[in-house]
Amino acid sequence: MLDRELEDLSHTDQQAITHVWSLFSAAPAKHRNLMLQGILTQCCFPQLSYLAGSIRELIRIDFLSALPPEISFKVLCYLDTTSLCKAAQVSQRWRTLADDDVVWHKMCEQHINQKCTKCGWGLPLLERKRLRASKRQLQLRATGRGLNEWSPDITPDPEASSLRENRVPTVGREPSDVKTDNAAEPDLLSVPCSGLEVESYFRPRFRPWKDVYKDRFKVGINWKHGRYTTKYFRGHSNGVMCLQFDESILATGSYDSTIKIWDVETCEEIRTLRGHESGIRCLQFDDKKLISGSIDRSLKIWNWHTGQCLSTYTGHSGGVIGLHFDSALLASASMDKTIKIWNFEDKSTFILRGHSDWVNAVQLDSPSRTVVSASDDCTVKMWNLDTKQCIRTFEGHVGQVQQVLLMPAEFGFEEADDQDGASSTASASSQPATGPDAVDPRRHECFGADFSSKERQLPPRYMLTSALDSTIRLWDTATGRCLKTYFGHLEGVWALAADTLRIVSGAEDAMVKVWDPKQGYERTFTGHTGPVTCIGLSDSKLCTGSEDCEVRMYSF
8 A cells, every 4th residue: 555655656756755764764773763753743733643543553463363372371361251252352363262172161160160269250060071071181282282283172182183093983972961062963974084074073072161151151140140940840749848850850759658750851750659658758869779768767768760669777766857878878867866877788777866856857978977967956966977976066056957968078168257156156175266178287186086187088168057947057067166147038947958159948938048158148939838848959950849749940
């Protein structure tokens, strides 16, 4: 464009302008600055404005394109989600870098299943295997050691690389828990492999981490704003007292003495398990079996796939109203004021005594060889399974304690100075203030001599309880202190569920409430016409059962 404008001038003007350019080009830096200062003093305002606009474009540097990819990734990893999406709109090169799996994997790792320390926002886990499987590959690429001709896609693992080099006709498969949209694609085994098709044939196929983040972000936003669809499961003739669900089935136990297995997708009843003589108060299932506890004082083990009762355990002198199994151990809680531990491997059993009223709920922690129990005597106890002794009694509730939950290791809580837990104590002697498990050796001393060795794994640090005093309490298991009390229900809290992002409770007031562990109350769900007696929680679903004989599943 400059040459074209120059050609439009007369020959004399062309020579004069070219001479000025050549003088400026040949001058040293100091002289150039003087020449520029002189020219600027003679410019009028429109000319200065023209210069400002031209200089702005000339000094604009695309630093991300100029930097090595690993440094560009490092820069982009400091952006929040909104800024990262805006950066992707700058140019094609920026889009390639900003959409790279290295950047979005870091974003997922920072937010998924935990609250981000920068923005306070957390996202559901949803898919577990993928986050662990590709972490090492992405770390290599982020440092520049994994960049290859397939970038910005995920660097293939050595097995995939060897397949590609040897041209072995095997398609790289995705982890089973990662959803894909490849159903519309033709079967690659039937497609001739030549040229670019061969390259595509051997490329590992994964969903981009940006899409993974987007899916979780949608679910997180739906949780935040209360956007959901509801499914209803009706079929019990009496109140629903317990439930558990996974991605495909829902199991419910009722005062009508039956257990029903439902299809989560269609809401249809698959089968009914019959055999108990009285109401079902607790159940738990895994891939192979379902264990139920009843007021008829028995525990039954079922093959829920077929409906067959495999065995019946009796041993309590009162109704079984709580149970939890983990690996080869089963703990049962009873109206007879005891907890019974059943070992499936050596067939041994023993009883834990100490509560003075009904024991409503139990939870095992196999790694630390401990169990916690909640009772109508308004206390929660932690037991050492090796010594069969009570380690600590948690006191603070003024109503019968109905539920107890040990929180996962990823659960984080910043303790405030003004919490109301000062009046809620454990019966053990006063303990020192604690820090994180990994850096405070005093936590080992808090649980007694058996835990004094650093090799012995400690119980989870945090514990949740709910009671008929209408409150939920968060405890530090090492010190026995109540860290936070959640107020909001009008009547007693019967049901409790939690993960690293939220707490969900159901109460006699027929309401279901969602709480932020740090901030407190978030949202209330209504609709049941009777007390909410049981709750199930996953990353994207919430299931509630009530004495109104109905089960509701909220899908976010």
